[in-house]
Amino acid sequence: xxxxxxxxxxxxxxxxxxxxxxxxxxxLVPVPEFWITLANYIGLYSLVALxxxxxxxxxxxxxxxxxxxxxxxxxxxxxxxxSYAASPWIGLLAGLALVVLTACALGLIxxxxxxxxxxxxxxxxxxxxxxxxxxxxxxNKFDGITGIPAINVLGLNLQSGRHIYVLIWLTVALAVIAxxxxxxxxxxxxxxxxxxxxxxxxxxxVNTARTKLLVFVLAAVLAGISGWLYAHLQRAxxxxxxxxxxxxxxxxxxxxxxxxxxxxxxFGAALMxxxxxxxxxxxxxxxxxxxxxxxxxxxxxxxxxxxRAPAGLWPLLLRxxxxxxxxxxxxxxxxxxxxxxxxxxxxxxxxxxxxAQRDKPAAGTTxxxxxxxxxxxxxxxxxxxxxxSLQAGEILGLIGPxxxxxxxxxxxxxxxxxxxxxxxxxxxxxxxxxxxxxxARAGMARTFQHVxxxxxxxxxxNVAIGAHLRGxxxxxxxxxxxxxxxxxxxxxxxxxxxxxxxxxxxxLREAGSLALGQQRILExxxxxxxxxxxxxxxxxxxxxxHQEKQELAQVLRQLSQQGVSVLLVEHDMDFVMxxxxxxxxxxxxxxxAEGVPEAVRADPAVIEAYLGGVE
Amino acid sequence: xxxxxxxxxxxxxITTGAVYALLAVGLVLVFAxxxxxxxxxxxxxxxxxxxIATMQSGVFPSTAWLLLAMGAAVFAMDLWNWLRxxxxxxxxxTLARSALFNLAWPALACMLLKTLPLQALxxxxxxxLTLAVVAPIGPMLYRLAFEPLAQSSVLVLLIVAVAVHFVMxxxxxxxxxxEGMRSLPFSELRFELGPxxxxxxxxxxxxASVLIMVALSMFFxxxxxGKALRATAVNRLGARLxxxxxxxxxxxxxxxxxxxxxxxxxxxxPVTTLYYDSGFxxxxxxxxxxxxxxxxxxxxxxxxxxxxxxxxxxxSFSASAYKEVLVFTLIVxxxxxxxxxxxxxxxxxxx
Numbered sequence: 001x002x003x004x005x006x007x008x009x010x011x012x013x014x015x016x017x018x019x020x021x022x023x024x025x026x027x028l029v030p031v032p033e034f035w036i037t038l039a040n041y042i043g044l045y046s047l048v049a050l051x052x053x054x055x056x057x058x059x060x061x062x063x064x065x066x067x068x069x070x071x072x073x074x075x076x077x078x079x080x081x082x083s084y085a086a087s088p089w090i091g092l093l094a095g096l097a098l099v100v101l102t103a104c105a106l107g108l109i110x111x112x113x114x115x116x117x118x119x120x121x122x123x124x125x126x127x128x129x130x131x132x133x134x135x136x137x138x139x140n141k142f143d144g145i146t147g148i149p150a151i152n153v154l155g156l157n158l159q160s161g162r163h164i165y166v167l168i169w170l171t172v173a174l175a176v177i178a179x180x181x182x183x184x185x186x187x188x189x190x191x192x193x194x195x196x197x198x199x200x201x202x203x204x205x206v207n208t209a210r211t212k213l214l215v216f217v218l219a220a221v222l223a224g225i226s227g228w229l230y231a232h233l234q235r236a237x238x239x240x241x242x243x244x245x246x247x248x249x250x251x252x253x254x255x256x257x258x259x260x261x262x263x264x265x266x267f268g269a270a271l272m273x274x275x276x277x278x279x280x281x282x283x284x285x286x287x288x289x290x291x292x293x294x295x296x297x298x299x300x301x302x303x304x305x306x307x308r309a310p311a312g313l314w315p316l317l318l319r320x321x322x323x324x325x326x327x328x329x330x331x332x333x334x335x336x337x338x339x340x341x342x343x344x345x346x347x348x349x350x351x352x353x354x355x356a357q358r359d360k361p362a363a364g365t366t367x368x369x370x371x372x373x374x375x376x377x378x379x380x381x382x383x384x385x386x387x388x389s390l391q392a393g394e395i396l397g398l399i400g401p402x403x404x405x406x407x408x409x410x411x412x413x414x415x416x417x418x419x420x421x422x423x424x425x426x427x428x429x430x431x432x433x434x435x436x437x438x439x440a441r442a443g444m445a446r447t448f449q450h451v452x453x454x455x456x457x458x459x460x461x462n463v464a465i466g467a468h469l470r471g472x473x474x475x476x477x478x479x480x481x482x483x484x485x486x487x488x489x490x491x492x493x494x495x496x497x498x499x500x501x502x503x504x505x506x507x508l509r510e511a512g513s514l515a516l517g518q519q520r521i522l523e524x525x526x527x528x529x530x531x532x533x534x535x536x537x538x539x540x541x542x543x544x545x546h547q548e549k550q551e552l553a554q555v556l557r558q559l560s561q562q563g564v565s566v567l568l569v570e571h572d573m574d575f576v577m578x579x580x581x582x583x584x585x586x587x588x589x590x591x592x593a594e595g596v597p598e599a600v601r602a603d604p605a606v607i608e609a610y611l612g613g614v615e
Numbered sequence: 616x617x618x619x620x621x622x623x624x625x626x627x628x629i630t631t632g633a634v635y636a637l638l639a640v641g642l643v644l645v646f647a648x649x650x651x652x653x654x655x656x657x658x659x660x661x662x663x664x665x666x667i668a669t670m671q672s673g674v675f676p677s678t679a680w681l682l683l684a685m686g687a688a689v690f691a692m693d694l695w696n697w698l699r700x701x702x703x704x705x706x707x708x709t710l711a712r713s714a715l716f717n718l719a720w721p722a723l724a725c726m727l728l729k730t731l732p733l734q735a736l737x738x739x740x741x742x743x744l745t746l747a748v749v750a751p752i753g754p755m756l757y758r759l760a761f762e763p764l765a766q767s768s769v770l771v772l773l774i775v776a777v778a779v780h781f782v783m784x785x786x787x788x789x790x791x792x793x794e795g796m797r798s799l800p801f802s803e804l805r806f807e808l809g810p811x812x813x814x815x816x817x818x819x820x821x822x823a824s825v826l827i828m829v830a831l832s833m834f835f836x837x838x839x840x841g842k843a844l845r846a847t848a849v850n851r852l853g854a855r856l857x858x859x860x861x862x863x864x865x866x867x868x869x870x871x872x873x874x875x876x877x878x879x880x881x882x883x884x885p886v887t888t889l890y891y892d893s894g895f896x897x898x899x900x901x902x903x904x905x906x907x908x909x910x911x912x913x914x915x916x917x918x919x920x921x922x923x924x925x926x927x928x929x930x931s932f933s934a935s936a937y938k939e940v941l942v943f944t945l946i947v948x949x950x951x952x953x954x955x956x957x958x959x960x961x962x963x964x965x966x
Contacts (some may be wrong), residue, residue: 062770064777109951116652116769117954120906123899124946127939135936244895245784248777295785303777306771307763401896 023169026192027162036161038277040233042270043168047226049253049265050175051219056251057259058183060195060217062110062119064247065126068122069220071133071242072099073227078145078237079138088151092228099224100217105539107216111209126247133239144238151232164233171229172266178479179262182218184344185478185487186464186471192217192454193465195484199416200452204530205440205469223250245295252302258312260456267314272298340458345487346507352492353485355470358443358531360563361392361427367534367565368413373422373432375408382408384589385422390534395556395566397576397597399611400586406569408447409586410538413567414446415439427533441469443533447523447540449569455512459522462511463494466526499523501555517544521552528559535559537568541575553579577601585609618781619810619922622927630817632924633824634883636917638901640828643908643916646732647848648868651761652768654776656876656899658783659749662900663880664889665787667745668796673734677790678748680723686717692758693717724748725955738801746877753873761869762862780895787891795893798884820882827878828917831871844868896939900927906953 025031026039048066056062076098077091086094110121134142151158151167158164182188191212193201198208231237240246249272257268276294283293309316339596361367368390375383383405390396400406411417413424415436424432427442447467453462467490473483498504501521506514511522520540527535541549549572556579557564570576576583576597583600585593587609593600638656645653662678669676693713697706724747733741760779765769804815834841840960846854846862855861876898881898883889923942930941 062774106947109947113950113954115954116773117906117950119770119773120652120902121947121950124943124950126897127896128943131937131939131943135940245781248781251774252778252781293785293789295781297791299778299780299782299785303760303775303782306775306778308769310767310771 002354002367020174023166023173027166033161036165038273040161040165040168042266042273043165043172044226044230044233045250045253045269045273046172046266047175047229048223048250049257049269050172050179050262050581051222052250052254053257053259053265054179054183054191054222055215055219057261057264058195059191061212061215062251063121063122063216063219064119064244064251065129066219066223066250067244067246068126068129068229069099069103069223069240070230070246071129071237071239072102073224074231074237074242075133075139075145075227077228078148078231079583081149081232082145082147088149088228088232091231092225095228096221096224103217103220104192104213105212107220111212111216122247123244130243133242134568138335139239142239144236146236148231148235148237150235158232161233164229168229168233171225175225176266181261181344182475182478183482185475186468186473186490187211187214187475187485189457189461189465191450191469192457192461196454197450199436200448201465202436203313203414203416203440203446204465204526205437206465207437218475234615248407248572249298252298256298256302256305256312258314258316260311261314264312264314268312271313275301285525298490320544340461340510342508343458343461343464343487343491344481344484345369345464345491346460346495348484348488349492351485351488353489353532355467355489355493358533360533363393363563365390365392366390366425367392367427369423369425370409370413371423371425373409373412373416373424374420375405375412376420381589383412386584386586386589386591387422388584388591388594390565390567392533392565393560393563394582395560395568395580397583398567398569398586399571399573399576399583400592403588404586404609405589406586407538408589410446410536440530443531444536445527445530445532445534446536447520447527447538449538449542451516451519451523453511453519453522453526455510457511458508459508459511459514460491460494462497462522463497463525463529464490466497466529467493469530494525494529497528499524501525501529502551517548520544521548524552524555532564534565534567537566537570539570540568541570541572549575620932621929623812624932625690625925626811626813626817628920628928630820630886630924630927631883631927632921633821634879634897635901635904635920635924637824637827637875637879637882637920638898639904639908639916639920640877640913641872642898642902642905643911643913644831644844644848644875645868645872646662646905647911648844649757649772649865651757651772652769652776653869653872654711654773654780654895654898655756655783656872656901657894658780658787659753659873659876660880660883660896660897661787661889661891661894662752662783663745663749664798664884664894665791665796665880665891666749666877667741667881667884668798668889669791670728670733670736670741670744671799672796673732675728675733676745678752679721679728681786681790682748682751682755683721683725685759686721686750689758690714690717707819720747720751728852729934738799739828742878742881745881746874746911749877750870750873753869753871753876757866757869762865764826765862765865784895787894789798791891793891795888795890796884796886798881800885818884820886823878823882826899827875830915832913840867862952900924900942903949905940906946907949 018461026036047173048070052063052066067481073095076095077088080091080094081088098515102393110118113121133139139145151164153167156163183192191202192204193204193206194208194211201208253268253272254265256272258264266503275297279294279297305312361545366389370389371387373383374385386409398406398409408417412419415434419432422432423430426439426444429442470493471490473486473488477483485606494508497505498507501524503518503522503525511519514522520543524537524540544552553575560566580597582595583597584591585606592609593603594607638660642653642656666676666678690713693710695708728744756779761772763897764775800816801819802815806813835845843859844864846859846869847861850895851861900923901920903923905916907919908916926945927938927942931938934941
């Protein structure tokens with residue numbers, strides 16, 4: 001039994017079985033009605049909070065406006081079932097259609113907002129929709145709609161709270177499964193990559209705008225379903241529970257529970273519901289007066305939490321659980337690095353198929369050509385009419401003193417910055433003005449000077465993000481697990497790249513637990529997973545030990561023999577000189593030399609740039 | 616809508632817009648100095664208006680108890696730091712100053728409010744007492760909620776601000792109850808100017824707003840403390856390097872915001888009936904103005920706020936039920952425009 005429980009997967013299975021048992025028992029065993037009511041609300045709030053976990057905790061977009069979507073789902077069904085005597089199921093479909101449409105419209109605008117503008121935008125439309133609910137004649141203004149019928153499932157009328165309880169919690173369970181599946185899929189990795197910054201995700205070929213919209217709509221749909229259930233549980237709706245305060249409350253639930261964890265949503269919803277209920281009982285008795293005590297207390301709780309444990313309570317709970325568990329297992333367990341859960345794609349390796357490979361350009365053809373590239377920032381000319389080209393299978397070094405414009409050049413080539421003037425041609429196509437996502441699709445992969453990994457994801461999942469464009473399954477396939485073959489193939493590819501750079505044995509470690517040098521190597525593996533024709537490396541040897549540099553050089557030489565071209569920006573001269581075929585030297589934004597390493601080393605202009613001229 | 620109605624609406628819009636403009640200036644100030652989006656500014660307005668209204672009905676305002684409690688909490692924090700010596704900045708002088716500001720001041724305010732015949736006091740004295748009670752809540756909030764998280768991202772600070780708004784809203788209901796209140800007008804003066812019926816109240820609101828903005832700009836341009844605030848706003852690290860205590864700048868910014876908020880409440884109190892939860896919407900409208908100014912420019916923010924007042928006035932005439940819907944729907948495109956013009960891909964994340 002103990003051995004069986006030691007496996008994380010088995011533990012999860014046991015947890016699910018217990019949970020299902022609890023759902024069924026709640027309906028059959030005579031649990032007090034009051035508990036059932038509480039459980040129903042916890043379920044409804046959990047659904048909304050789950051959407052927020054996806055959106056805020058995982059994708060990094062804060063929304064205070066989710067209550068408005070709950071309202072849309074509730075009102076749509078309320079109007080259809082009362083005024084038009086439609087079935088609640090029609091109400092659900094109509095409500096979801098309305099939610100999706102509204103979310104698409106709002107999302108198209110708000111998802112473009114950056115930083116703090118985004119949450120402010122959600123406050124704005126959250127308020128707008130609330131006042132719309134309260135002022136529309138059709139929705140009976142602030143009085144709301146009463147007499148909503150109960151949901152009918154297979155002839156069973158869900159009149160009582162006890163009956164709808166089962167429906168609510170089965171929905172929550174399905175939502176948890178769906179989100180867990182989604183996050184462990186190609187689309188899910190793209191969603192999780194959003195938090196690492198738009199630049200990194202786009203450089204891996206992720207369409208961040210579309211991914212953000214997807215997350216936004218999915219979160220809205222969960223809120224809409226919660227609203228539908230709410231309307232048919234309460235049998236009446238009015239605008240109050242869909243106002244901004246409710247929206248803020250939902251966010252608090254997610255943040256207090258632990259916004260980056262699926263289970264945090266449920267925990268937060270349960271905690272806040274129970275706490276509110278308890279406070280509403282207790283505090284008025286203490287102060288002899290009624291008031292919104294739960295607002296005061298939940299606000300203060302959040303304040304305290306953000307100051308002391310900004311990741312929320314669920315991770316704390318997990319750590320406590322692990323500590324207790326480990327205490328029982330005593331010292332027989334080896335000290336381990338934080339391990340991630342095994343991704344689904346690694347559980348059936350036999351399903352893997354070889355991924356299609358890009359036809360590499362013939363040796364000697366020009367893959368990347370820069371003509372008179374120029375970049376100005378205000379009056380500063382960072383890159384001054386620089387031209388050079390990169391041939392297939394070549395390793396080209398771009399060097400120069402600090403401030404020479406190398407990094408700017410790098411950003412121009414990878415599509416992060418637009419050129420002020422000049423042209424870039426990549427794989428025979430005009431490439432300047434193209435976004436980095438296009439460059440990735442055309443066969444460019446890059447690493448970053450300041451490592452950009454998803455520290456909480458496993459090493460192999462980070463690499464799998466790099467292979468994003470080599471898979472095609474969408475989010476729905478991910479949710480329904482119709483992506484087994486593709487996932488297995490992507491992870492086989494990711495494992496192959498990890499083996500190639502020597503990180504194969506660390507596949508399941510959390511990426512953030514690797515040493516900095518290993519993280520740089522990991523970025524290279526991620527870049528390689530995209531099967532690039534051209535690899536741009538930004539100071540890949542920084543922070544590496546001698547041995548690691550040797551191995552990196554070996555990998556790069558091997559790549560170039562396979563027809564991959566490499567452009568590297570580097571400060572480590574020993575590393576560069578022994579590796580590259582050719583060098584381009586920049587100083588003050590201008591190209592001052594170009595040629596084979598020996599010639600460049602002897603070039604007086606280069607010597608002057610690095611060592612200073614004779615006065 | 617004929618010309619005279621349009622003119623009357625414009626007058627209405629400019630009066631409320633003047634208050635929004637004050638709030639917008641306060642919000643820009645706080646954001647520039649501390650990176651906090653001061654959502655609870657609205658509650659400061661409600662507290663200010665309801666405190667003076669309570670006083671005018673001859674009742675001791677509960678905000679004084681809140682001030683006392685918050686002051687005690689801040690002082691406890693300072694005392695703890697002093698005892699632990701963890702914070703090198705907390706020496707005897709700072710502790711004494713903290714006792715003065717956080718203990719003596721609230722105690723004095725409470726005593727005055729308990730002893731003075733509140734209802735019979737002259738209006739200016741009532742206003743001063745209101746400011747003395749409500750404004751210090753600003754810096755105390757900063758000390759308790761924001762200062763421990765000063766290094767956090769704008770987003771975390773925003774969530775904190777929303778949490779503070781939540782707490783203050785709950786406290787507002789507790790202190791003032793669910794009933795609305797309206798304070799006495801500053802002046803009963805009325806006269807006709809062409810088609811317009813001018814009221815002394817409306818004029819004094821506009822005059823007070825303009826006066827405060829002039830005073831603020833003098834403060835920023837002439838005094839050392841004002842210049843230190845501006846320096847902090849431009850560059851926190853740079854300000855620290857030249858010896859400016861940025862924490863003190865933060866407290867000062869919140870004190871000014873508290874003053875502005877409470878005074879806005881005093882100004883708007885006689886114009887409309889205010890409830891414990893009315894502040895949020897008023898603050899948010901000031902906020903729209905501040906956003907139009909990109910949370911950076913004072914004059915554009917003030918202009919934007921007046922524009923919001925005007926839009927609101929015209930919207931309430933032509934579609935009164937949808938007034939709020941219109942105002943807040945208008946924010947979204949403004950936000951989009953601001954977000955696109957002020958942030959590039961690279962401003963968010965250094966490459």
